[in-house]
Amino acid sequence: MRIFGDSISGNCLKVKWTADYLSLPYDWIEVDIRKGGSRTPAFLAMNPAGQVPVVLLDDGRPIAQSNAILLHLARGSQLIPDDPYDQAKMLEWLFWEQYSHEPYIAVARFQVLYLGKPVADLEPRLVERGTAALACLENALGDRRFLVADTLTLADIALIAYTRMAHHGGFDLADYPAVCRWIRQVEQLLRLEPAA
Amino acid sequence: MRIFGDSISGNCLKVKWTADYLSLPYDWIEVDIRKGGSRTPAFLAMNPAGQVPVVLLDDGRPIAQSNAILLHLARGSQLIPDDPYDQAKMLEWLFWEQYSHEPYIAVARFQVLYLGKPVADLEPRLVERGTAALACLENALGDRRFLVADTLTLADIALIAYTRMAHHGGFDLADYPAVCRWIRQVEQLLRLEPAA
Numbered sequence: 001m002r003i004f005g006d007s008i009s010g011n012c013l014k015v016k017w018t019a020d021y022l023s024l025p026y027d028w029i030e031v032d033i034r035k036g037g038s039r040t041p042a043f044l045a046m047n048p049a050g051q052v053p054v055v056l057l058d059d060g061r062p063i064a065q066s067n068a069i070l071l072h073l074a075r076g077s078q079l080i081p082d083d084p085y086d087q088a089k090m091l092e093w094l095f096w097e098q099y100s101h102e103p104y105i106a107v108a109r110f111q112v113l114y115l116g117k118p119v120a121d122l123e124p125r126l127v128e129r130g131t132a133a134l135a136c137l138e139n140a141l142g143d144r145r146f147l148v149a150d151t152l153t154l155a156d157i158a159l160i161a162y163t164r165m166a167h168h169g170g171f172d173l174a175d176y177p178a179v180c181r182w183i184r185q186v187e188q189l190l191r192l193e194p195a196a
Numbered sequence: 197m198r199i200f201g202d203s204i205s206g207n208c209l210k211v212k213w214t215a216d217y218l219s220l221p222y223d224w225i226e227v228d229i230r231k232g233g234s235r236t237p238a239f240l241a242m243n244p245a246g247q248v249p250v251v252l253l254d255d256g257r258p259i260a261q262s263n264a265i266l267l268h269l270a271r272g273s274q275l276i277p278d279d280p281y282d283q284a285k286m287l288e289w290l291f292w293e294q295y296s297h298e299p300y301i302a303v304a305r306f307q308v309l310y311l312g313k314p315v316a317d318l319e320p321r322l323v324e325r326g327t328a329a330l331a332c333l334e335n336a337l338g339d340r341r342f343l344v345a346d347t348l349t350l351a352d353i354a355l356i357a358y359t360r361m362a363h364h365g366g367f368d369l370a371d372y373p374a375v376c377r378w379i380r381q382v383e384q385l386l387r388l389e390p391a392a
Binding site: 048049051057061063064065066067068069071072075084085087088089091092094095096098099100102103136139140 | 245284299336
């Protein structure tokens with residue numbers, strides 16, 4: 001399997017972490033999105049949407065969309081709960097992440113860290129919705145160890161990807177103690193160094 | 197099962213269509229999002245994100261996020277392909293829909309149809325990305341009958357929901373003949389009247 005990803009992207013890193021956690025062998029192909037690496041004809045042939053990550057299976061067939069890739073890599077593993085309701089709640093978090101979290105938390109980080117925009121100049125909508133997403137996570141976690149059931153699932157992996165770097169976009173994670181505790185726990189299970 | 201949805205929302209209608217197609221019994225509870233129906237304490241207790249649709253299972257447990265609901269309702273049915281790769285491609289479309297299609301096609305429609313904004317005043321980003329989403333669908337469909345494999349899947353149901361109403365937001369579907377053909381086919385299978 002080949003993973004085409006940009007190491008600055010949480011969407012790509014979550015695919016790497018899942019493959020590492022499940023001991024799936026892969027080659028990592030670095031794609032520099034800021035230099036147009038996801039807009040070349042070769043890349044667009046794999047994913048016409050021009051987005052990283054893309055996984056090329058050993059038979060040459062591509063899969064795009066980070067959370068679709070996670071679900072494919074983790075099928076049959078303990079990262080997907082057996083219970084149908086727990087599975088639905090995990091999927092709920094995966095869709096929520098892409099609709100109500102990533103477009104604010106990840107975009108604010110990208111604008112500040114890579115485009116050099118001052119935090120004070122971020123669109124108010126980004127800050128407001130990013131803050132709402134962090135508050136939603138904080139409330140959902142409470143005393144829980146994980147987002148779904150009492151076990152590590154793809155929901156935790158997908159959600160920590162950008163949450164652990166939210167401070168890059170000006171969000172103060174100290175306001176969210178349950179989120180911080182959960183990030184550290186999931187990082188330990190994935191054997192990640194705490195995010196700088 | 198109870199489906200809490202607003203009939204003006206494609207995200208809610210896709211849940212209704214899936215339940216109808218699979219002959220699953222349900223009560224439809226109309227929630228008027230424009231009158232704050234998804235922001236009441238009772239609604240937020242079911243879904244803290246304050247978004248429709250929400251399904252309450254017969255045991256009282258809620259599931260939110262339209263595509264997570266679809267996947268739960270359709271488990272074990274022919275709307276989810278057995279083949280792992282086809283399943284991954286279906287999931288790819290479901291995530292793409294929420295990230296790269298709905299935020300432009302559905303939002304443009306809402307602003308024009310329900311907020312009365314002239315099409316000419318839409319944010320250029322909405323028009324540009326909505327157009328890109330329709331072009332992506334057109335290219336993916338080509339001569340195909342369905343988005344994944346040669347059978348109706350959740351990808352088709354999720355994607356026609358707002359695509360068939362894209363003209364409400366000023367997009368001209370006549371520019372996308374493969375999309376129009378596919379919409380009519382899927383509408384027939386779901387026994388829907390063509391969208392006005």
